[in-house]
Structure formats: C-alpha cells, structure tokens
Amino acid sequence: MQAFIVERYGKKSALKQADMPTPELRDDEVLVEVHAAGVNLIDSKIRGGEFKLILPYRTPFVLGHDVAGVVARIGPRVRQFKVGDEVYSRPDDLRIGTFAEFVAVKESSLALKPKNLTMEEAASVPLVGLTVWQALVEKAKLKKGQKVFIQAGSGGVGTFAIQLAKQLGATVATTTSTSNVAWVQDLGADVVIDYKKEDFEKILSGYDVVLNSQDGKTLAKSLNVLRPGGKLITISGPADPAFAEEIKAPWFVKQVISLLSMGARRMAKRLGVDFSFLFMQANGSQLKQITSLIESGAIRPVVDKVFAFAATNDALAYVESGRAKGKVVIKVR
Structure with a gap:
C-alpha cells in the first residue's frame, strides 16, 4: 500500500511517500480502507521527536491519527462491525498510521461514521x-x-x-x-x-x-x-x-x-x-456519543482545507503554520 512515513525524526524532515506492507490484523482489530485522514499538530510533534520519551515509535513508521473509511476486513474476535461499514476513529497510540491506504484499528476504538457527514468531514472529528x-x-x-x-x-x-x-x-x-x-x-x-x-x-x-x-x-x-x-x-x-x-x-x-x-x-x-x-485516549464508545450529537445537528465539524493524498506534506505544513480555521484533512481515496 502507499503511505507517508517518518524515515527519521526531525522538525524539518519531510514525510516520504513509500510502498509499505498492509498492516497485519490482530484478532480484535478491523482493517479500514482509508478514504480520508485528519491532520493534527501532534503529527508534526511526533515527526519532530517531541514525544519519543513516551511514544517510542521505531522508524520508519506511518504517521496519522484520524481516519474515516470503509471496513475491508475484520479480525476473528470482532463483533460490532462488518465488511462494508463506513467507520471513523482515532487509532490507539503505537497503532497509528492513517496517512496510508489502509490502517488497522482496534474494534473498541472504532465507531460508525455519522450518516450526515462526508468522509472528509468525519475524518476531521475523532482526535x-x-x-x-x-x-x-x-x-x-x-x-x-x-x-x-x-x-x-x-x-x-x-x-x-x-x-x-x-x-x-x-x-x-x-x-x-x-x-x-x-x-x-x-x-x-x-x-x-x-x-x-x-x-x-x-x-x-x-x-x-x-x-x-x-x-x-x-x-x-x-x-x-x-x-x-x-x-x-x-x-x-x-x-x-x-x-x-x-x-x-x-x-x-x-x-x-x-x-x-x-x-x-x-x-x-x-x-x-x-x-x-490530558493526553487523550482512543475510545469508540465516546465517539458514538459524539456521533449522536453530530447527527442531531448539535455539533457541526469545521473543515478548513482538504488536500490531495500526494500533498500530505503540504497539509502538515499548513497545520504547522497556525493559520487553519478548523481542521485540515487529506483525501486519500
């Protein structure tokens, strides 16, 4: 699969587009075909090495903390989701990697996508x-x-x-x-x-x-x-x-x-x-409660810009500029 990876830590190191193996699926995980991925300041901080003490990612690794997409495969212990479901999530720490064509997400960290949102809007929400x-x-x-x-x-x-x-x-x-x-x-x-x-x-x-x-x-x-x-x-x-x-x-x-x-x-x-x-944790049941608020119209996501997958580095640079009005999203598929 195509993905944007951190080859080496560094504040000015660009992410590299590379061919990476599709994530191996654990028994309690869902393989999500990524349609859109939200971009967050934490992506920049992790690339820069600011969290190495508490999140020791080994390079090379795929970056990205927000996903909206479609269930492509499920692990044998997964009960709440089926192939074809439209879902969204903030994957768990040490299992991130949404700047890619596929990402594996724990069932407990996943929720059905709000019906009234596009994939890009949904990807802006989880983190x-x-x-x-x-x-x-x-x-x-x-x-x-x-x-x-x-x-x-x-x-x-x-x-x-x-x-x-x-x-x-x-x-x-x-x-x-x-x-x-x-x-x-x-x-x-x-x-x-x-x-x-x-x-x-x-x-x-x-x-x-x-x-x-x-x-x-x-x-x-x-x-x-x-x-x-x-x-x-x-x-x-x-x-x-x-x-x-x-x-x-x-x-x-x-x-x-x-x-x-x-x-x-x-x-x-x-x-x-x-x-x-507060260092937020992935949580599918809380996402479900957020989904209810979004579907009722009580909360509307705010998306500033949507970048093409090939422009992932530009999207990250825009987030780092501090000029974003709401969220920045990458359209992967």
Missing part, C-alpha cells in the same frame, strides 16, 4: 472530538451555568470545544484574531476576545474551567482567570506526575515530567486551583 470530550465531560465535569475559557476558538480543538461546551449549558469565552470574531460567535462563543487588541487576563475572572492549548506563558495567565477551586486542563503540556503514573513511565521519565510541570503546579497550588494534563 479533536475525543480530546474535548475527555477534557470537558470527563475531567472538568462541566455543568450547566458554569463558565469555561477555551483558548484559540478558531482552531480545530477550539471550534469543537465551543460547540460542546454550549451543549453542556456553559457560558463560553474564547480568544481569536480580528477576522474571526463574528465567526466564533456564530459557533456559540458568548465572550470573544481579540488577542491582537486585548489581554484576556485583564478581562476574564471567576471562571470554573480553562481548556489550555497554548504555550506556557498563556497557561500561567490562564490560571489567574480561574475562581478558587477552578480547574485548568492543558492539552499542550507540560505533562504532570499523574500522567506519568498513568502511562507507567520509567523512573527517569517520571522525574523529567515532574520537573517540567513543577512551576505550573506550584502556581496552581498558590492560587487554590486545580492543574492537570
């Missing part, structure tokens, strides 16, 4: 949808009437998070650039801060939850907008000791993670707020 679900529903337990600050409202995570938070009954504040203010308001944001003109730290206060997706400087400022007892969940780091325990990291990795997050944890403790790191 951001699950990230937002696990942050706002699982970790934050966001409730009706609470206030949530979602950074970068026009990005892939932001566009989904605004819509889910509104479904949960929260008041939503976000940041964006001047040209996108009306657009994120249309998604449901109640308070929109133009980061080119205003400082959110001077405007927001008493928030229950912050979803942090930006750098360390923004994280520090975000802790200040929380009420005492509020929660900041970061998806961009630094990782915390609880995450190190969760992944059963070696001792030296635990020490590194603890040191990297020490400043943020100390500041949170001083302010009387909760700080935690």
Whole structure:
C-alpha cells in the first residue's frame, strides 16, 4: 500500500511517500480502507521527536491519527462491525498510521461514521472530538451555568470545544484574531476576545474551567482567570506526575515530567486551583456519543482545507503554520 512515513525524526524532515506492507490484523482489530485522514499538530510533534520519551515509535513508521473509511476486513474476535461499514476513529497510540491506504484499528476504538457527514468531514472529528470530550465531560465535569475559557476558538480543538461546551449549558469565552470574531460567535462563543487588541487576563475572572492549548506563558495567565477551586486542563503540556503514573513511565521519565510541570503546579497550588494534563485516549464508545450529537445537528465539524493524498506534506505544513480555521484533512481515496 502507499503511505507517508517518518524515515527519521526531525522538525524539518519531510514525510516520504513509500510502498509499505498492509498492516497485519490482530484478532480484535478491523482493517479500514482509508478514504480520508485528519491532520493534527501532534503529527508534526511526533515527526519532530517531541514525544519519543513516551511514544517510542521505531522508524520508519506511518504517521496519522484520524481516519474515516470503509471496513475491508475484520479480525476473528470482532463483533460490532462488518465488511462494508463506513467507520471513523482515532487509532490507539503505537497503532497509528492513517496517512496510508489502509490502517488497522482496534474494534473498541472504532465507531460508525455519522450518516450526515462526508468522509472528509468525519475524518476531521475523532482526535479533536475525543480530546474535548475527555477534557470537558470527563475531567472538568462541566455543568450547566458554569463558565469555561477555551483558548484559540478558531482552531480545530477550539471550534469543537465551543460547540460542546454550549451543549453542556456553559457560558463560553474564547480568544481569536480580528477576522474571526463574528465567526466564533456564530459557533456559540458568548465572550470573544481579540488577542491582537486585548489581554484576556485583564478581562476574564471567576471562571470554573480553562481548556489550555497554548504555550506556557498563556497557561500561567490562564490560571489567574480561574475562581478558587477552578480547574485548568492543558492539552499542550507540560505533562504532570499523574500522567506519568498513568502511562507507567520509567523512573527517569517520571522525574523529567515532574520537573517540567513543577512551576505550573506550584502556581496552581498558590492560587487554590486545580492543574492537570490530558493526553487523550482512543475510545469508540465516546465517539458514538459524539456521533449522536453530530447527527442531531448539535455539533457541526469545521473543515478548513482538504488536500490531495500526494500533498500530505503540504497539509502538515499548513497545520504547522497556525493559520487553519478548523481542521485540515487529506483525501486519500
């Protein structure tokens, strides 16, 4: 099969198009014929080697974390899916590889594609949808009437998070650039801060939850907008000791993670707020719940650009530029 692979780690190393063996199917896996693949910042970070300590991929390997496609084959223990089903997924860590013609996905990480979405739209959902679900529903337990600050409202995570938070009954504040203010308001944001003109730290206060997706400087400022007892969940780091325990990291990795997050944890403790790191997990049953919201019209995926499979490197470069308004997708088939 044709695939885009990481031959060697490096921030400026282009992915190479290569002929790779079709993935071997384990008993509990489904072989998906890839029709479309979402592109995410984590693809760039993994290619650059930023996650080597916790996700030790051996080169060469196929990149890609989001898939929509058709079931081509099933393992002997698979019961929920059959050949021909239209499905979507965020494959498990260490089993990624959606920038390819086929990918093997665990049955428990797969869901039927929303009927009202194209393959390209469906491929834009799994990673951001699950990230937002696990942050706002699982970790934050966001409730009706609470206030949530979602950074970068026009990005892939932001566009989904605004819509889910509104479904949960929260008041939503976000940041964006001047040209996108009306657009994120249309998604449901109640308070929109133009980061080119205003400082959110001077405007927001008493928030229950912050979803942090930006750098360390923004994280520090975000802790200040929380009420005492509020929660900041970061998806961009630094990782915390609880995450190190969760992944059963070696001792030296635990020490590194603890040191990297020490400043943020100390500041949170001083302010009387909760700080935690989320590294999302593949989850088919949560995807089914997201499917219901999409099919009901409560959430609509936002796709900025669709690139041809041959232009996979261009798609990754566009995501890295930070200019994407919503998600970037590769049309594979």
